[in-house]
Amino acid sequence: MSATVGIPRALLYYYYYPQWKTFFDHLGVKTVVSRETTRAILEKGIKSTVDEACLPIKLAVGHVLDLKDRVDYIFLPRIVSTARREYICPKFLGFPDMVRNNINNLPPLIDNNMDLYRKGSSLYNLFYMVGRYFTHNPASIYKAYKASMESLHVHCRDMEAGRLPFETGGKDNQNYRTRDGGVHDVTIAVIGHPYNIYDRYISMNMIKRLWDYGADVVTADQLTETAFRREAGKLPKQLFWTLNQRMVGAAFYYFERPDVDGLIHVASFGCGPDSMTGELIERYARRSSRKPLLNLTIDEHTGEAGMITRLEAFMDMVRWRRHLDDVAATL
Amino acid sequence: MKVVYPHMGHMWICVKAMLEYLDVEVVVPPPSSKKTLLLGVKHAPEFACMPLKLNLGNFMEAAEMGADTIVMAGGCGPCRFGYYAHVEHAILRDLGYRYQLVVLEPPQKHIGELLGKIKHITGHQSWRRVINGIRFGYHKAEAVDQLEKMSHYCRPRETRAGATDRALQSALREIIAVDRPEKLPAALNNAMGMMNAVSLDKQRPVLRIGLVGEIYTLLEPFSNLDIERKLGGMGVEVDRSIYLSEWINEHLFMGLKKNKGGSKLAKQKAIKYLGHSVGGHGLETVGSTVLYAERGYDGVIQLLPFTCMPEIVAQSILPRVSTELGIPVMTLIVDEQSGEAGLVTRLEAFVDLLARRKQTGKVLA
Numbered sequence: 053m054s055a056t057v058g059i060p061r062a063l064l065y066y067y068y069y070p071q072w073k074t075f076f077d078h079l080g081v082k083t084v085v086s087r088e089t090t091r092a093i094l095e096k097g098i099k100s101t102v103d104e105a106c107l108p109i110k111l112a113v114g115h116v117l118d119l120k121d122r123v124d125y126i127f128l129p130r131i132v133s134t135a136r137r138e139y140i141c142p143k144f145l146g147f148p149d150m151v152r153n154n155i156n157n158l159p160p161l162i163d164n165n166m167d168l169y170r171k172g173s174s175l176y177n178l179f180y181m182v183g184r185y186f187t188h189n190p191a192s193i194y195k196a197y198k199a200s201m202e203s204l205h206v207h208c209r210d211m212e213a214g215r216l217p218f219e220t221g222g223k224d225n226q227n228y229r230t231r232d233g234g235v236h237d238v239t240i241a242v243i244g245h246p247y248n249i250y251d252r253y254i255s256m257n258m259i260k261r262l263w264d265y266g267a268d269v270v271t272a273d274q275l276t277e278t279a280f281r282r283e284a285g286k287l288p289k290q291l292f293w294t295l296n297q298r299m300v301g302a303a304f305y306y307f308e309r310p311d312v313d314g315l316i317h318v319a320s321f322g323c324g325p326d327s328m329t330g331e332l333i334e335r336y337a338r339r340s341s342r343k344p345l346l347n348l349t350i351d352e353h354t355g356e357a358g359m360i361t362r363l364e365a366f367m368d369m370v371r372w373r374r375h376l377d378d379v380a381a382t383l
Numbered sequence: 384m385k386v387v388y389p390h391m392g393h394m395w396i397c398v399k400a401m402l403e404y405l406d407v408e409v410v411v412p413p414p415s416s417k418k419t420l421l422l423g424v425k426h427a428p429e430f431a432c433m434p435l436k437l438n439l440g441n442f443m444e445a446a447e448m449g450a451d452t453i454v455m456a457g458g459c460g461p462c463r464f465g466y467y468a469h470v471e472h473a474i475l476r477d478l479g480y481r482y483q484l485v486v487l488e489p490p491q492k493h494i495g496e497l498l499g500k501i502k503h504i505t506g507h508q509s510w511r512r513v514i515n516g517i518r519f520g521y522h523k524a525e526a527v528d529q530l531e532k533m534s535h536y537c538r539p540r541e542t543r544a545g546a547t548d549r550a551l552q553s554a555l556r557e558i559i560a561v562d563r564p565e566k567l568p569a570a571l572n573n574a575m576g577m578m579n580a581v582s583l584d585k586q587r588p589v590l591r592i593g594l595v596g597e598i599y600t601l602l603e604p605f606s607n608l609d610i611e612r613k614l615g616g617m618g619v620e621v622d623r624s625i626y627l628s629e630w631i632n633e634h635l636f637m638g639l640k641k642n643k644g645g646s647k648l649a650k651q652k653a654i655k656y657l658g659h660s661v662g663g664h665g666l667e668t669v670g671s672t673v674l675y676a677e678r679g680y681d682g683v684i685q686l687l688p689f690t691c692m693p694e695i696v697a698q699s700i701l702p703r704v705s706t707e708l709g710i711p712v713m714t715l716i717v718d719e720q721s722g723e724a725g726l727v728t729r730l731e732a733f734v735d736l737l738a739r740r741k742q743t744g745k746v747l748a
């Protein structure tokens with residue numbers, strides 16, 4: 053019987069799942085992903101986390117709990133840094149410990165560091181340590197690692213080509229009804245952490261709703277690394293949070309794009325980095341763009357009805373503004 | 384050029400000494416107050432933490448007094464503090480303030496950046512003088528820390544209520560008045576004499592509580608609703624896990640002055656519970672709690688501003704430390720809504736609990 057490794061459908065799952073899965077597949081290790089977010093999963097997470105934690109962290113704890121009793125290990129790499137001289141957020145740094153110190157009877161956590169902070173560091177360090185749990189053959193670890201990197205690149209290319217993380221990769225990811233192919237007359241940029249905008253429950257199906265409203269959706273993940281970093285470089289000081297750097301860069305980029313009609317910034321309630329970058333984006337918008345910007349903060353109490361009203365009002369505004377611009381162009 | 388820097392407890396004393404020694408004109412904003420906070424709250428992002436809001440208020444108040452240049456520490460993450468200066472500057476600019484911003488931080492590329500900024504502030508001063516100025520400021524910080532530590536010992540034992548606070552105020556005035564490094568030792572001597580003159584009842588039983596948490600909230604009495612004095616009044620001797628001079632040493636000198644062991648030891652102690660640094664003082668918070676338990680303290684209080692990320696990580700780990708090592712821990716979160724009355728009730732309840740524990744402990748033993 054081979055071991056099973058649980059992967060929570062939370063946090064950086066949206067970026068790295070294809071890579072992680074490939075790696076474990078190559079080592080003959082079975083993986084199980086936690087179920088899609090439900091109220092029950094979120095509730096469980098909320099109960100086992102301090103009140104002050106942000107929603108994504110509570111949710112991630114919920115996903116760990118969802119896996120707890122049905123796997124041999126839980127894969128919870130400590131994400132220190134995914135880019136040189138940058139971090140994600142302090143909570144990512146401490147997440148495995150937050151889990152370990154609050155939940156009893158956990159299966160062993162595989163929490164080796166993913167750390168690209170220093171020059172010359174590579175993901176191989178992480179995968180080597182992880183591989184050692186299951187095999188002592190360095191050659192097969194290396195092979196699995198190589199294959200996993202290939203998956204990561206494919207995944208990134210797919211996202212850059214416009215597919216959203218839940219649309220790429222294996223069949224696990226395809227349960228989100230893909231686009232309807234209908235007519236889309238406006239384009240909306242949705243800017244937020246992947247675990248907020250791609251989680252259907254948490255985002256209250258925002259992307260799908262926008263599609264239904266006849267909008268095309270673009271996100272920060274369609275930009276290449278070079279592109280978003282160039283844009284974010286307009287800030288007086290480089291941000292040291294990778295995800296937020298991506299968000300700010302994408303916002304700046306889409307503000308300038310004539311084919312994007314409006315932006316939605318999705319922030320987590322109580323999120324430290326979002327509180328800073330949200331402010332920067334908003335100031336930029338006010339100073340140098342005419343595009344409508346909607347700021348949505350989500351927490352566990354956000355009601356669906358309120359959000360729908362705001363989305364609809366925003367869409368009206370986007371169309372109205374566009375109409376004005378079209379009229380102005382003919383004058 | 385008139386320089387302002389944000390308040391953080393008594394930090395202004397040492398920065399002022401340093402800059403004035405270097406002939407830089409300094410504006411010390413009024414101590415942080417309700418008004419400062421209101422100004423900040425009005426213009427800062429809602430979920431920014433309280434230190435940012437107070438900084439902003441400080442700058443707005445200082446502008447009225449003629450300040451035109453902000454000097455601030457920076458940082459390179461992952462705590463938000465490293466980005467404060469820039470967000471504050473952007474807000475001020477949009478409000479129409481014309482501030483020049485100089486951020487002193489660990490250099491991104493090479494040390495020349497930092498030196499250049501120091502030169503910019505100090506003008507034509509020689510490096511030798513600059514270094515003497517920095518040393519002067521640092522020594523003042525050490526002096527202030529020493530006096531504060533004495534006050535922590537005196538407060539719960541004073542025989543006349545308020546005597547310690549009065550002595551501390553005069554003692555600090557001695558230090559503030561010093562304008563040349565060579566006069567500092569004598570002034571410190573005087574000041575310590577004043578503290579020693581407070582009449583004490585050394586037999587009185589006191590409780591000992593360690594304060595851990597986010598540095599700004601620990602050091603700035605306005606932000607923590609004067610917790611040290613309140614606890615002192617309830618018969619508690621407090622110890623703070625980090626003092627100003629230690630922070631300056633770590634944050635600005637990058638530990639150049641060899642550490643007295645404090646925070647390094649704390650970090651080692653934390654590893655069992657928290658396997659990696661999480662920015663800010665999260666690791667120290669966990670480690671210091673372990674240390675206080677080992678040193679037989681009666682309890683620990685963690686202080687943090689609402690939404691402070693590193694401290695939230697620590698907060699979620701402290702319950703385990705508390706049960707395993709048998710030391711009660713209370714977490715206090717401050718924000719602009721924190722009320723005086725609520726805090727006092729919670730402190731009293733906690734102190735009561737500790738006192739009862741100590742009693743039963745004695746009976747059992």
Ligand code: SF4
Pocket residue numbers: 106107108109140141142143144245320322323324325326692
């Ligand atoms: S980046 Fe924000 S939302 Fe994400 S874990 Fe950190 S505080 Fe929470």
